[in-house]
Amino acid sequence: MKLLKIENNNGFFRLEDGNFKEIDALDKEGLLSLVNWTFDEDEIEYDEFNDSILKNQAHQIIYKSIYNKLRDLRNRRKEYLDETAQLYLADYTKYRDSPRQ
Amino acid sequence: MKKIDLHIHTIPTISDSHFIFSIDTFKNYVREAKLDAVAITNHDIFDITQYKIIQSELPIVVFPGIEINVDKGHLLLITNPERVDSFDSRTSKVSQRITKIGDNISYEELVEIFGNLDEYLIIPHYEKSPAITGNTLEKLTRFVTVGEVDSPKKFIRSIKDTEKLTPVLFSDSRMKENLINFPTRQTFVDCGNLSIEALKSSLGDKAKVALSADEGNKLFQLFEDGQKLSTGLNVLLGARSSGKTHTLNKINESEENVKYIKQFALVQQSEEQEFKGTLEKKRSVFTENYLSGLKRVIDQIINIDIEANEQLVDNYVTTLLKAAEDFNRSDVFSKVKLFDEIEFTIGNLQSLKSLIESIRQVIENKEYHNIVTKHLEINSLIALIMELISLLRANHLEIEKKKVVNSLIRDIKSGLRIRTSAVQVEDVDLYRISLDYKAVKKFEKIVEFLKIDSTILKETIQGFTIEAQKRKFAGAGEIKSVSGLKTAFSAVYQLYDQPYQYLRELLKNDYIPRSDLYKFFVKIDYKILNRDGFEVSGGERSEFRLLQEINDSQNYDILLIDEPESSFDNIFLRSDVNQILKDISKSMPVVIVTHNSTVGGSVGADYVLYTKKEIIGGKITYRIYSGYPTDKKLHSIDGSEINNYEVIMNSLEAGISAYEKRRISYEATKN
Numbered sequence: 001m002k003l004l005k006i007e008n009n010n011g012f013f014r015l016e017d018g019n020f021k022e023i024d025a026l027d028k029e030g031l032l033s034l035v036n037w038t039f040d041e042d043e044i045e046y047d048e049f050n051d052s053i054l055k056n057q058a059h060q061i062i063y064k065s066i067y068n069k070l071r072d073l074r075n076r077r078k079e080y081l082d083e084t085a086q087l088y089l090a091d092y093t094k095y096r097d098s099p100r101q
Numbered sequence: 102m103k104k105i106d107l108h109i110h111t112i113p114t115i116s117d118s119h120f121i122f123s124i125d126t127f128k129n130y131v132r133e134a135k136l137d138a139v140a141i142t143n144h145d146i147f148d149i150t151q152y153k154i155i156q157s158e159l160p161i162v163v164f165p166g167i168e169i170n171v172d173k174g175h176l177l178l179i180t181n182p183e184r185v186d187s188f189d190s191r192t193s194k195v196s197q198r199i200t201k202i203g204d205n206i207s208y209e210e211l212v213e214i215f216g217n218l219d220e221y222l223i224i225p226h227y228e229k230s231p232a233i234t235g236n237t238l239e240k241l242t243r244f245v246t247v248g249e250v251d252s253p254k255k256f257i258r259s260i261k262d263t264e265k266l267t268p269v270l271f272s273d274s275r276m277k278e279n280l281i282n283f284p285t286r287q288t289f290v291d292c293g294n295l296s297i298e299a300l301k302s303s304l305g306d307k308a309k310v311a312l313s314a315d316e317g318n319k320l321f322q323l324f325e326d327g328q329k330l331s332t333g334l335n336v337l338l339g340a341r342s343s344g345k346t347h348t349l350n351k352i353n354e355s356e357e358n359v360k361y362i363k364q365f366a367l368v369q370q371s372e373e374q375e376f377k378g379t380l381e382k383k384r385s386v387f388t389e390n391y392l393s394g395l396k397r398v399i400d401q402i403i404n405i406d407i408e409a410n411e412q413l414v415d416n417y418v419t420t421l422l423k424a425a426e427d428f429n430r431s432d433v434f435s436k437v438k439l440f441d442e443i444e445f446t447i448g449n450l451q452s453l454k455s456l457i458e459s460i461r462q463v464i465e466n467k468e469y470h471n472i473v474t475k476h477l478e479i480n481s482l483i484a485l486i487m488e489l490i491s492l493l494r495a496n497h498l499e500i501e502k503k504k505v506v507n508s509l510i511r512d513i514k515s516g517l518r519i520r521t522s523a524v525q526v527e528d529v530d531l532y533r534i535s536l537d538y539k540a541v542k543k544f545e546k547i548v549e550f551l552k553i554d555s556t557i558l559k560e561t562i563q564g565f566t567i568e569a570q571k572r573k574f575a576g577a578g579e580i581k582s583v584s585g586l587k588t589a590f591s592a593v594y595q596l597y598d599q600p601y602q603y604l605r606e607l608l609k610n611d612y613i614p615r616s617d618l619y620k621f622f623v624k625i626d627y628k629i630l631n632r633d634g635f636e637v638s639g640g641e642r643s644e645f646r647l648l649q650e651i652n653d654s655q656n657y658d659i660l661l662i663d664e665p666e667s668s669f670d671n672i673f674l675r676s677d678v679n680q681i682l683k684d685i686s687k688s689m690p691v692v693i694v695t696h697n698s699t700v701g702g703s704v705g706a707d708y709v710l711y712t713k714k715e716i717i718g719g720k721i722t723y724r725i726y727s728g729y730p731t732d733k734k735l736h737s738i739d740g741s742e743i744n745n746y747e748v749i750m751n752s753l754e755a756g757i758s759a760y761e762k763r764r765i766s767y768e769a770t771k772n
Contacts, residue, residue, distance in 0.1 A: 024422060028414040032538075035531050058425035065421055065441070065526060072446055073531060080532065082452050084539045088401075091394030092543060095550040 003034050004046040004067060009055035011063035023062045034066070038073045039080050046070060102289040102314045105300075107140035107164065107224065108177055108249065108271035111151060115202055116144040116170075120277035122151075124158050127276040130283050131159055133325060138295045140164035140179045145199040147192035149185060156182065162295040164222075167192050170205035174233035176241075177224040177249065178215065181297045191215055208240045218244040222297045222304075227266055228255040246305040251286075252358065252658035253312055253321040254689040257332050260307055260318055267307050283325045285355065289314050319707070321690070323352065327738050328725055331708030334686035336701050336730075337694045338752035339712035344723035345694045348712055349661050352692060360657035362650050364664045364694075380567075380627045384558075387569065388625050391557060395547065396619040402544045403608060403615065405537045407601070417529040424524045435523035439513045443528050445503040453493050460486045541601050548600040551623040563648045563677060565637065566630040573597075574624050583620050586612050644673055651681050659690045666697035679704045698753040706730050711748045 003014045004023075011023035016033055037044060049067045054060050073080075111122050131139065138161055141152055147167045156163045165188050166179035180188045194214045198206055212218060218241075225233035225241060227248025233241065248266035250256050251273075259268035272284035289311045292303035303309045312321035313329060320329040330352075339345045346364070353361050381388075424441065434440065463473055464482050473479075518525050551571065558569035574580050577594035584590065588610065596603040600622065607613055607621055629637045629645055637645060647665065654660040665678055674697065682691055683705055692710075695701045711726045726735035726743045734742040747757070754760035 024425060026418055026422070028411060028418050031414055031418055031531075032535075035535050039535060057428045061425040061428060061441075062421055065443070068443065069531060073535075076446065076448065076532060079448065079452070080536065083449065083536060084543075086452075087536075087540050087543050088394075088398045088547065091398055092547055092550075094394050095547050 001037060001041050001043060002045045002047075003037055003070065004063065006047045006050070006054050006063070009053065011054055011056070011059040013066070023059050023066070026062065026066070031066070034070060035073060038070050039077055044074065102291050102311065103137040103295060104135060104287050104289050104314065105138045105295075106134070106136055106272050106284075106287045107138070107166065107179055107222075107269070108142050108168070108273045109139055110143050110168075110273070110275045111141055111155065112143040112146060112148055113275075114144040114146055117275065120275045122276055123278040123280070124155065124276075126278065126280045127155065128158060130274075130276065130280070131161060133283050134285075134287060136161060136287065138162040138164065140166040140177070142166040142168040142177050142179070144168050145170060145204075146196050147189060149189040152185065164297070165189075167195065169195055169211070170199055171211055171225075171233060172205055172207060172237045174231045174237065175226045176233055177222075179222040179224070179297065180220070184220075208237050220297075222247075222301055224249050224269060227268070228252075228259060246301065252356070253332050254658040256312060256321075257318060258688060260310070267304050267310050269304070269310065270312065282355070285322045285325055287322070288312070324355065329727065330690055330692065330710075331706075332690050333707035334683060334704065335690065335692045335708045335710060336704065336706040337692055337710045337712065338696075338701060338748060340714075340751070343714045344712040344725075346663060347723065348710070348725065349663055349692065349694060352659070352661060356659050358658040359661060360650075360654035360659070361661045362647075362654075362663065362665070364667055380629065384567070384569065384627055387558060391569075391625070392619050392623070395551065395622060396616075398544055398547060399604065399618050400615075402540065402601070402604060403618070405541060407537065407541060410534045410537055413527075413529045414531075414534065416527040420524055420527045424526050427524055430523050432521050432523065434517045434521035435525075437513075437517055439510060440517050440521075440523075441526050442510050442514070443526075444507040444510050446530065446532055447500055447503060447507075448496065450493060450496055450500070453489065453496065457486060457489050457493060460489070545600045548622050557625070562645075562652070563681070564632050565641075565645050565648070566634070568628050568630060570626050570628075571623050572626065574621075579624060580621055583624075584613060584617075586610075588612065640669075644669060644677070648677065648681065651678070651685065654685060654689075657689070659692070660685060661692045661694075663694045664696065665693065666695060666700055671697070671699040674699045675703055696752060701753045702749070709735060709745065709748070711735055711743065711752070713743070 001014070005012050005020060012020035013023050013026055013030060013034060014037070015021055015030065021030075046067055049060075049064050051060050051064075054063055109127075110117060111127070113119050113122075130136070139159070141147075141155060141163065145167065147165060149165075152163070152165055163182065164179045165182060165185045166177055168175055168177050191214050195206065198204065198210070206214075215221065221244075223241065223244050224247050225238060225245060227233070228250040230251075238245075246267055247269050248259070250259060250268040250270055253270065256268045256270050259265040269288045270286045271288065272286045274280075274284045290300065290303050291309040291311075292299045311317045312332065313319070316329070318332055321332055322328070323330040337345055337348060349361065353359050460482060463477070464479060464486065466473065514525065552573045554570065554572045556568055556570050558567065560567045574583075574594070574597065577590040580590045580594060580597075581588075593603065593606045593610075596606050603621075604618065607618055608615075613621075629642070631637050631641050647669065651660070651662070660682075662682070666674055669678070679700065682693065685691055686707065693700060693704065693706075707729070709728060709730050709732075713724050713726065715722050715724055724737050724739075724741065726737045726741070726748070728735040728745065730745075732745055735745050735748060736742050750757045750760055754763070
């Protein structure tokens with residue numbers, strides 16, 4: 001799944017519906033979706049940041065920051081998956097497996 | 102049999118409340134109780150002058166002794182009268198060392214002061230507080246064959262248990278001025294002469310120690326007039342106003358640690374709500390335990406503020422966009438690389454640490470060492486743990502370095518910001534925010550599981566079943582009653598189906614202690630079911646309560662129960678109550694007052710007591726007759742006797758003629 005791409009010298013980010021939007025229209029919901037995909041999806045892609053292709057200077061600033069952040073998160077994905085799996089594990093299992101009527 | 106009391110106080114010390122010693126009291130006690138030997142055992146002190154006066158005044162053997170604080174317990178150390186002078190000089194060393202509350206001496210000091218402990222009779226507090234236990238008792242084993250207990254129940258228990266020391270029951274009383282009620286706690290020993298050596302030899306044999314002179318351990322002395330009681334099951338009979346309840350009250354006052362189930366005590370509170378309330382209180386430990394997991398989760402979730410997190414993300418995006426928009430306003434300061442630099446994320450070493458800990462356990466475990474080595478090379482495990490520890494060290498160092506760099510970045514960024522008009526991007530920790538989000542989701546899932554109707558406890562007690570069920574709160578009213586507050590909960594309840602929002606709303610109420618928040622998510626109901634699986638009726642509630650009370654009596658030294666028949670039917674009494682009382686009486690004295698033939702006639706009493714109001718010379722006297730159920734006559738202490746058959750007929754069957762009539766009428770119905 002591609003999350004960030006560069007086309008026609010502009011940066012784009014992926015929306016919930018699968019379409020892409022110009023990166024200067026990013027809002028917090030959009031960013032959180034990118035974060036969720038970064039952690040949850042098995043395969044993700046980003047176009048590498050490259051200021052010779054990405055000409056729009058405003059886009060450069062945003063793209064670079066988001067790109068670095070997502071890449072950093074992706075590197076910590078295993079740690080994240082371990083940590084979320086451990087979250088309240090004992091209590092979660094205990095209440096899940098309570099007898100049902 | 103010799104009757105002895107080797108634990109008597111005659112001097113008030115820091116360990117006593119104040120009293121004034123009276124030799125007359127002591128003389129009266131020895132006479133009334135018909136004692137053959139006593140020991141003077143004051144706390145950490147021995148007064149030879151007083152001892153000699155007492156010895157000359159009492160017509161029986163008086164042993165010199167002392168009660169010493171050894172470690173955390175007490176022990177009696179007693180010697181022969183002829184050794185009193187050397188005993189005096191040794192005990193003075195104890196007095197020098199123990200001068201204030203909390204002082205004590207060790208086993209080693211005891212040996213240092215008294216030398217060969219074999220020469221003394223040593224009696225540690227055993228089933229009596231403060232007891233000598235653990236290491237100290239172990240070190241003393243060689244010199245100790247006997248231990249002091251504080252009730253007939255514990256005496257019988259020690260006698261029956263081959264692992265336990267021979268028990269002795271002593272008064273531990275103060276011979277003070279105006280002592281009215283003399284103690285009844287003494288021990289009978291079958292021994293020839295009364296010397297320390299003879300006593301030690303007899304006390305080493307449990308068969309030579311008893312609670313009564315003629316009846317061994319079947320009976321023990323109850324009242325100072327010599328009235329005895331069975332160490333098993335006693336039935337107390339008598340007409341109305343003949344002194345039965347008075348006798349029970351007297352036992353209650355004279356003994357310590359008594360369980361007394363009074364007449365009608367169980368039927369007074371039969372309101373269903375109240376009953377359930379009591380039940381819930383008694384089971385609150387279970388509720389707390391069951392919800393402890395939720396409590397732990399909530400303790401963490403209350404620190405997560407999703408709204409604030411969203412604000413942080415928003416700030417990041419907004420400032421990032423603004424910075425992009427204003428890129429042409431960059432100046433020398435904002436062009437510095439570090440101006441928009443983001444901090445290093447600091448990793449978590451927790452999972453690596455737990456992994457190392459787990460491997461350490463595998464390596465060090467002794468119990469399953471053989472199985473471990475069957476499958477794994479310990480050397481490989483050691484190599485693995487070494488590598489992981491090196492990695493942990495390296496990562497730890499890395500983290501420390503990153504922390505230093507981060508703090509530098511923060512310093513530099515804030516320095517640059519005040520010199521430029523360009524917008525600086527506000528950083529955000531997306532990792533933590535995402536984790537918070539997952540934690541909230543998991544919390545909501547946990548609450549969702551909890552709200553599913555289910556039975557979480559099923560416990561059977563004597564045919565009744567206690568059930569605990571969990572379910573959703575049915576409305577704001579139920580939540581309010583859990584809170585114990587007067588504030589309205591209807592607004593909060595609107596959010597009940599969104600656990601995280603609901604929690605945030607509860608947090609706004611300052612009157613709810615945070616430690617109680619876990620109580621607001623799921624309702625736990627308790628109910629008692631009868632044998633047929635239906636919820637109990639009013640009468641059955643009383644039955645349940647009676648069985649609970651009787652069961653609870655295991656923690657006491659004697660059980661008194663006044664007319665259990667007052668609100669129960671005969672079938673329940675015969676099938677349940679009698680059996681339980683009989684079982685309990687095997688380990689402690691039980692006294693039942695009854696008029697009911699099902700209880701009195703079928704319970705299988707070990708001893709019968711009959712109270713009678715008699716008018717002698719115009720004066721009302723309450724007399725107690727007693728004896729075994731098979732005895733033809735029951736006897737009173739002062740030598741009167743009464744026909745046992747008549748007693749039983751009058752007390753349990755409304756008289757012989759009524760019994761005969763009833764019997765004939767039953768026969769007629771049967772035919």
